[in-house]
Amino acid sequence: xxxxxxxxxxxxxxxxxxxxxxxxxxxxxxxxxxxxxxxxxxxxxxxxxxxxxxxxxxxxxxxxxxxxxxxxxxxxxxxxxxxxxxxxxxxxxxxxxxxxxxxxxxxxxxxxxxxxxxxxxxxxxxxxxxxxxxxxxxxxxxxxxxxxxxxxxxxxxxxxxxxxxxxxxxxxxxxxxxxxxxxxxxxxxxxxxxxxxxxxxxxxxxxxxxxxxxxxxxxxxxxxxxxxxxxxxxxxxxxxxxxxxxxxxxxxxxxxxxxxxxxxxxxxxxxxxxxxxxxxxxxxxxxxxxxxxxxxxxxxxxxxxxxxxxxxxxxxxxxxxxxxxxxxxxxxxxxxxxxxxxxxxxxxxxxxxxxxxxxxxxxxxxxxxxxxxxxxxxxxx
Ligand SMILES: Cc1ncc(COP(=O)(O)O)c(C=O)c1O
Numbered sequence: 001x002x003x004x005x006x007x008x009x010x011x012x013x014x015x016x017x018x019x020x021x022x023x024x025x026x027x028x029x030x031x032x033x034x035x036x037x038x039x040x041x042x043x044x045x046x047x048x049x050x051x052x053x054x055x056x057x058x059x060x061x062x063x064x065x066x067x068x069x070x071x072x073x074x075x076x077x078x079x080x081x082x083x084x085x086x087x088x089x090x091x092x093x094x095x096x097x098x099x100x101x102x103x104x105x106x107x108x109x110x111x112x113x114x115x116x117x118x119x120x121x122x123x124x125x126x127x128x129x130x131x132x133x134x135x136x137x138x139x140x141x142x143x144x145x146x147x148x149x150x151x152x153x154x155x156x157x158x159x160x161x162x163x164x165x166x167x168x169x170x171x172x173x174x175x176x177x178x179x180x181x182x183x184x185x186x187x188x189x190x191x192x193x194x195x196x197x198x199x200x201x202x203x204x205x206x207x208x209x210x211x212x213x214x215x216x217x218x219x220x221x222x223x224x225x226x227x228x229x230x231x232x233x234x235x236x237x238x239x240x241x242x243x244x245x246x247x248x249x250x251x252x253x254x255x256x257x258x259x260x261x262x263x264x265x266x267x268x269x270x271x272x273x274x275x276x277x278x279x280x281x282x283x284x285x286x287x288x289x290x291x292x293x294x295x296x297x298x299x300x301x302x303x304x305x306x307x308x309x310x311x312x313x314x315x316x317x318x319x320x321x322x323x324x325x326x327x328x329x330x331x332x333x334x335x336x337x338x339x340x341x342x343x344x345x346x347x348x349x350x351x352x353x354x355x356x357x358x359x360x361x362x363x364x365x366x367x368x369x370x371x372x373x374x375x376x377x378x379x380x381x
Pocket of ligand 1: 099100102103170232
């Protein structure tokens with residue numbers, strides 16, 4: 001019996017390796033001086049002095065761990081303060097801190113849709129949302145990426161049926177760095193009355209006048225029914241949150257979401273780091289147009305060098321290679337030239353669209369951009 005399991009594991013891993021899809025984790029030393037274009041610390045806040053001090057103070061006051069789930073003793077005044085701050089920042093009356101974005105999406109999408117409901121989801125939503133939807137028992141229909149005409153057709157088809165309709169999108173897509181038209185989604189929601197769940201993981205901090213995300217930037221603040229945001233990307237910490245208008249959504253998650261009920265709550269130093277990072281995000285807001293230009297300049301530079309990249313001003317730039325082995329080789333070549341980049345391969349992205357994904361951060365210099373483009377050209381693709 002055990003032999004059969006061992007053989008099954010070996011064969012599955014070998015098949016992955018043959019297809020260039022095997023993942024490996026490499027321990028990064030603290031002395032690694034390469035430019036990190038793979039992490040999601042878009043605002044360079046993970047090492048910001050104010051963030052570090054806040055985390056260290058919380059470490060001394062509250063300890064290294066919350067030591068219990070929120071429903072036992074893990075929920076502290078610090079967590080409550082973070083929830084109040086997040087809610088006010090984004091314009092929602094209710095917020096709930098969660099341990100990770102993966103858990104938050106699983107909780108929201110696992111608990112809100114029910115069998116008999118339909119969930120209309122963008123083809124490229126994050127795996128955590130797909131897993132949540134599949135666990136809910138609701139019917140899942142997927143529309144072409146950012147194709148709101150296709151969504152509208154589905155909404156018409158689903159109207160008049162029993163059961164609720166949910167629409168699930170991201171604001172900045174994690175592997176493409178592009179965005180749907182949130183104003184149109186807001187109008188569609190008003191017309192069709194669906195429940196809109198929006199993942200702002202990669203928009204928070206980088207987008208919007210105060211950095212609260214793409215809803216703010218596109219003039220539809222707090223339009224979605226539920227927002228999931230993360231603390232582990234632009235906010236330089238760890239963990240996530242759910243925002244909602246309806247208090248019963250928060251109470252449902254507190255009572256029924258296994259990800260919340262049965263898990264040690266977010267560590268206080270991470271909570272304090274996030275609070276300090278939000279305050280730093282407000283201080284940095286005047287500089288935001290410069291980062292948006294930085295994103296445009298990287299895209300222009302890459303296009304001029306002959307690489308096809310989408311236009312935009314988000315912090316994520318995909319350079320699609322197609323073949324997984326090729327993407328891996330390019331990422332390795334860039335790492336050897338001093339740039340940490342991620343090769344993103346199926347099943348994280350659709351077959352045939354393996355890519356090198358660049359995550360920008362606000363302190364990148366022109367020299368870095370020129371050096372990166374020269375290194376990429378030097379690979380003679
Ligand atoms: C769009 C999106 N949502 C959620 C998550 C999960 O967030 P976390 O890393 O906090 O689990 C990610 C992570 O990469 C993401 O890209």
